[in-house]
Amino acid sequence: MSHIYLILIYFHLLLFQGIDINHYKKVISTSDNDSLVVNAHIMMMKSFGPNKMDSVRLYFNKAFDYSKKKNFLIGETILNHNMANLLSVHGDLSEALVYANAAAAGAKKQKDELNLARAYGLLTVIYGRKGDFTKSAANAFSSLNIFEKLKNKSGMINAYIKLSAIHIQIHDFKSALKYCKIADSLNKEVKDKDFELDIVNNLAIAFAEQGKLDDALEMFKRVSNLTKRQKSKISAHASALMNIGLVYKEKKEYKKALDYYQQSxxxxxxxxYPExxxxxxxxxxxxxxxxxxYDKSNQEALKALDKSREMGVIDLEVEILEGLRSNYLxxxxxxxxxxxxxxYYEAAMKLNVKEREREISGIKDKYELEKTQEQVKLLNQINETRTKQRNLSIILLVIAFFSMIVFAYSYYRIRILNRQNVINKDKLFESNQIKDRIFSIIGHDLRSAYVSTLGILSLIKENNISExxxxxxxxxxIHQSETALETLDKLLHWGYSQIRGAKITLEDFNCATPIKQTLDFLQQLIQEKQVVVDNQINEEICVLADKNHFNFIIRxxxxxAVKFTPNGGKITLKSQEEKDSFKFFITDSGVGIAKARLEKIFTADSSSTSGTQNEKGTGLGLIICKEFIESNGGKIEVNSIEGVGTTFSFTLKKGKC
Structure with missing residues (x-):
């Protein structure tokens, strides 16, 4: 049931109502208690909520400067946590991660296990909303372990509820139900109504997703009863009524479904409640x-269309337009x-562009954030140098005997700091090169693809051409759109790995499956070009590496190899055991690579070339491959003869499967 509306603690919007703004403004201006002042700033941030982030940032910066000045470390941690929460609800997930990680780091430094567990819980939510359920689950378990150690039952229940939500998302319903039952058992002692609501709702969704409609119906009705006539849970009650209608729709009892939709x-x-x-x-x-x-269906759909456009909810607008199209047909x-x-197609295109803009904006935000951090670091180092030089001058005037020693020490320190400043400047220069490379590709490759696509669509629309x-x-x-999407995916990989630094998760795994999946994925192109693929890689080979990185490299x-091999050519995949690693070879009988290009094929100066059937590329793929291989402890090489073919080889550490 893909349209069940989730209202889990794992995702839902926290409401901050009834905050006395004047009271907290007075506390900020008059109190000398650090905890009260920081808490007042946080309450002001919450009063604006996630829809006025400029005002939120203003109060965050004021409170953070105050905490820095007072050396109030726990205040910094709590501020970072709340800022991450508001950014997450607003949808700025990449920036939210920065603040959530800062909150976790602060709690670790202070050995504050309670706030560390809460930070892990927040990271669980952020990674879950980003769709990275592996990292989401890892943080949920980290949070759970600390709460178990602290014997904090409320925290344990919260962690189990999050784990059940994660497992619903990955369709592991057996585990989802197990975690729900554990949370329910603990809540029998705590007796928290909000936890009860989340547990019952998770159970309802798990049953619905499995097609157990009667069980789901019973649970959604419990959610409706739990939230009835509670002002703070209006959205949850409306959603429960709507979910009951959705279940009846799945049961094909459309009049009952209509009744509950109308109640909701x-x-x-x-x-x-606009949504x-x-x-x-x-x-x-x-x-x-x-x-x-159908007439009433159209009337309601047109009203919904106007409302969705008024609210700017473009994904819902796309769904409604699709329904109207079906109705009129x-x-x-x-x-x-x-x-x-x-x-419908116009709105769908806007939705796709909006999603891509958000991803690219995330890369840009990360770049700007890191650049600012580098500048702050540089200024701190300069201030530190000046302070030390001033102190050394005083010491030279007072103690003449130590003048030469102090001079030598000062000179040595300045040399180190100058070298560090040069390194920092180089990093900033490199970041600017990355930015220029990203926007160059956006401006040329992607724009060219969409200009060509729009031209073709205009011709089709005029309908002056044969079938x-x-x-x-x-x-x-279709081909140009697929190429543009591949370019954008590689662009995002490049920007993320360069600006934030790629994090790896090492694991032992067998290589046969990802290689077979890649060959299956490329089968249509291989058959079209009549290329013979000879896979000689041992099916028992096991490596220790990041599996996602390996999938990207081999793909x-x-x-x-397929792209640059002519029709009727051959590609050979081989492996070779070495002392502590395995070496993989991908050899093609393709067009080869010019000697001048070989020298810079793995660098940002490399330019892309077209395949044997004019397939396009960005030149980013090999750069990312090299970075992924080296980050996993391996190395990559290339040998090529123009007109004869090319062999790429790379090594990875042996694993224990």
Missing amino acids: YKVSLDNN GIVKNMQNISVAYYFIGD KQQDYKNAQKYTEE HEKSSMIDRV NLISN
């Missing part, structure tokens, strides 16, 4: 569609069907 809509409308209003408008439209009343109203089909030409052009649009190298 009324609750949302009476309590000014519930527009979602239920759409659901009511869908219910009328299944009942067979069903009614054989082809004029309106065409109209909403065009609007054969139209089919050929659509194939070209990129084999993909390149």
Whole structure:
């Protein structure tokens, strides 16, 4: 049931209502108690909530400067935690990670296990919202271990609820139900109503996702009863009613579904809950569609469309437009069907662009943040140097006997700091090169692809071409879009690994499966070019490396081999055991690489070339391969003869499978 609406503690928006702003402003201006002052700033941040981040940042910076000046370390930790929470709710997940990690680091430094456990819990939520459930689960278990050590039952329940939510997301429902039961058992002692709500809701969603609709229905009704007539849980109550309707829809009891959608809509409308209003408008439209009343379905869908556009919820707008298109096709109203089909594709394109802009913005934010940190570090070092020089001068005036020693020491320290300053400047210069490379590719490769695509779509829209030409052009649009997406993915890999530094997770694994998956993925292109692939790699080979890195390396190298091998050519995959590692070889009978390009093929100066069928690239893939291989303790080499072929080889440490 992909449309069940999650209202888990794992994801939901925390509401901060009824905050007395004047009271906290007075505390900030009059109190000399560090804890009270910092807490007042935090309450002011919460009063603005995640929708006014400029004001939130203003109070955060004031409080952080205050804590620095007073050397109030726990204040810094708590501020970082709250800033990360608000950024997460706002959707700035990359920046939220920076503050959450800072909160965890501060708690570790102070040996504050309670706040460390809370920081791990926050990292669980952020990684979960980013879709990285491996890291999310790891942080949840770290949080749980500390809470168990502290015998903090509320913290343990919270961690188990998060673990159940994670396992629902990865469709491991057996584990999800297990963690729900543990949380429920602990909550029988704590008797926290909010925990009970989250547990029951997780159970309901787990049952619904497994198709156990009667069990899910029972649980969602419990959620509805738990949240009924509670002002602070209006969104949860409206969502529970809507989820009951969704379950009835799955059971094909459309009139009952419609009844609960209308109840949820009324609750949302009476309590000014915009998200519930527009979602239920759409659901009511869908219910009328299944009942067979297409006119009412269209009426409700059009109201929902206006509301979604008013709220700027573009993903919901796309869903509604798709429904309208289906409705009018069903009614054989082809004029309106065409109209909403065009609007659907236009909105879908905006949604895709918006998501990509958000990813690129994340890279840019990381770059700007690191550049600022480097500048602050440099200024601190300069101030430290000046302070030490002044102190040394005083000592020289007072103790003449030590003048030469002090002079030598000062000279030595200055030399070290100057060298460090040069290193820092080089890092800043390198970061600027990375930024220029990223925006150069965005400006040229991606723009070129979309300009060409728009040109083809315009020709198709004019409808002055034959069906054969139209089919050929659509194939070209698909190919160009796939190429642009591949370029963007590599661009994001490059930017992330360069700006933030790639973190690796080493594990022992067998290489046969990822290699087979790569060959399966490329099978269509291999068959089209009639390339023979001879896979001689031993199926028992086990390496110690980051599995995601290995998947990227092998996929990129084999993909390149196919790209630069002409029709009827051959690609050979081999492996060789060495003392402490395995060496892999990917050899093709392709066009080869010019000697001038070989010298800089793994650097940012490398330029891309087209494949034998004019396949495009960015030149980033091999650079990322080299960085991934070296970060896993290996090395990569290339040998090539123009017109004969190319062999890429790389090593990885032996594993224990």
